[in-house]
Amino acid sequence: MDVKAFINQVVEAIKRVPLRCALAAVSGGVDSTTSAVLARLALGDRLRAVFMDTGFMRINEPQSVRDALRDLLPLEIIDLSNEFYSSMMGLADAEEKRLRFRETFYNALSRIARDYGCDYLVQGTIAPDWIETKGGIKTQHNVLEQLGIDTASKYGFKLIEPLRELYKDQVREVARELGIPSLIINRQPFPGPGLSIRAVGRLTLEKLELVRRATAIVEDELSGMGLSQWFAAAWEDDSSFNDDLSRAIRNYGDLEVELFRVRATGVKGDSREYGGIALVRGHVKSWELIYELYDAITTRSNVTHVIYELTRRGRGGYFVSIRAVETQDFMTAEVPRLGRELLMGVAQKLMRYDEVSAVGFDVTPKPPATIEYE
Known part of the structure; x- marks a missing residue:
C-alpha cells in the first residue's frame, strides 16, 4: 500500500x-x-x-x-x-x-x-x-x-x-x-464494549472491578514481549467434571477436564460458536503439551476455549483467565509459548485479590476460539 x-x-x-x-x-x-x-x-x-x-x-x-x-x-x-x-x-x-x-x-x-x-x-x-x-x-x-x-x-x-x-x-x-x-x-487493541465482555457471564460491578484490577497486572507483567494482545478475563468459578473430555487427554499427563457453567464465543468454519469453556487441571508430562490440549478437546465437543489451570485455593469465588495472542491481522491468532515460571508469577500476583479462587492460562488459538471471550 x-x-x-x-x-x-x-x-x-x-x-x-x-x-x-x-x-x-x-x-x-x-x-x-x-x-x-x-x-x-x-x-x-x-x-x-x-x-x-x-x-x-x-x-x-x-x-x-x-x-x-x-x-x-x-x-x-x-x-x-x-x-x-x-x-x-x-x-x-x-x-x-x-x-x-x-x-x-x-x-x-x-x-x-x-x-x-x-x-x-x-x-x-x-x-x-x-x-x-x-x-x-x-x-x-x-x-x-x-x-x-x-x-x-x-x-x-x-x-x-x-x-x-x-x-x-x-x-x-x-x-x-x-x-x-x-x-x-502500539497500544494493544481494546474491544469497543471494553471490560464488560471480559467480565464473562452476568455483568456485575464486583466482577467488573476485579477484571479492571486483573487487567492492570496482566498488561504490566506481559508487556514488552512482542505480543499482539494480552489481558485478563474473569467469571464465576463454577464448573463440573467431564469424564469424556478427561479421557480424551489422558495421554498428556495426570489431568482432568471440567466445564465452566459460563460460555464463550468461538469460530468454527466461518460461523460463530457460543460454546463451553474447558478447564484442564493437573500435571502434564511436559510443559509444551499444554499448547496441544485445545485440539484434543475442541475437536470432540462444542468447547470454544481451553484453559490450563495454574493455581487454586479453597476460597474466593472468581476464576481469572490470562489471555495472550500473536497475530498480524486479528482474523487468526496463535498462542505464544510462554514459560511456566512467568505465568506462575503472574498468577501469584492475581491471587493477592481475595475474590480470586483460581487462575489459568488460555491455550486456544483463533480459530477455534475468538480472541475475546464474548
Whole structure:
C-alpha cells in the first residue's frame, strides 16, 4: 500500500463531504485515533473529538489517552458510566451485551452530535470488524451501514469510515506516517464494549472491578514481549467434571477436564460458536503439551476455549483467565509459548485479590476460539 497516496486520497475525499461539523468518537486505539486525525487534517476545527468514558475502561485510561494526544488532537472526555451501567448491569449473554452496548453507545453519540450541531460521525471501523459482524461471529459495535442500518434516520448523522477496507497492520502504517504517538500505535487493541465482555457471564460491578484490577497486572507483567494482545478475563468459578473430555487427554499427563457453567464465543468454519469453556487441571508430562490440549478437546465437543489451570485455593469465588495472542491481522491468532515460571508469577500476583479462587492460562488459538471471550 502506498501510505502517502492513501492519506492524500482520504483527506481529499473528506474535504468534499458537504458537512457542517463532524464528531469523532476516539477510544485511544489506533483505529479510531487514526480516523480522527485524518478527518482533522481535512476539516480542522469542524471536527469535534470526544472520548466517551463508558465505565468499562482500564484504570486511568481516559486521562492517559487525552494526555497522549494532547499535541495532535484536542480531546474532550465525557463521563457516561452511569448511563452504561444502568443499561447493561445484569446482562449475561455475550451477544446481548454487545447489542445493548451498541444501542447505548450510539444513542449517546446521537445526543452529543445533536448538541454540537454535527451531522457526520467519524469512526475507526476496519475490515475485520464488519467481516466478523456480517459473518455472524460476533457483533462489533461500530458496524452499522454494512448491516443496512440507516444512521441518518436512526441517529441523525451520516458516517465517515476512512479505514473500513484496511487491516490492523495497514492502519498502523498510516498512523506512523501521520505522526501518531507510538504509545497509541502500539497500544494493544481494546474491544469497543471494553471490560464488560471480559467480565464473562452476568455483568456485575464486583466482577467488573476485579477484571479492571486483573487487567492492570496482566498488561504490566506481559508487556514488552512482542505480543499482539494480552489481558485478563474473569467469571464465576463454577464448573463440573467431564469424564469424556478427561479421557480424551489422558495421554498428556495426570489431568482432568471440567466445564465452566459460563460460555464463550468461538469460530468454527466461518460461523460463530457460543460454546463451553474447558478447564484442564493437573500435571502434564511436559510443559509444551499444554499448547496441544485445545485440539484434543475442541475437536470432540462444542468447547470454544481451553484453559490450563495454574493455581487454586479453597476460597474466593472468581476464576481469572490470562489471555495472550500473536497475530498480524486479528482474523487468526496463535498462542505464544510462554514459560511456566512467568505465568506462575503472574498468577501469584492475581491471587493477592481475595475474590480470586483460581487462575489459568488460555491455550486456544483463533480459530477455534475468538480472541475475546464474548
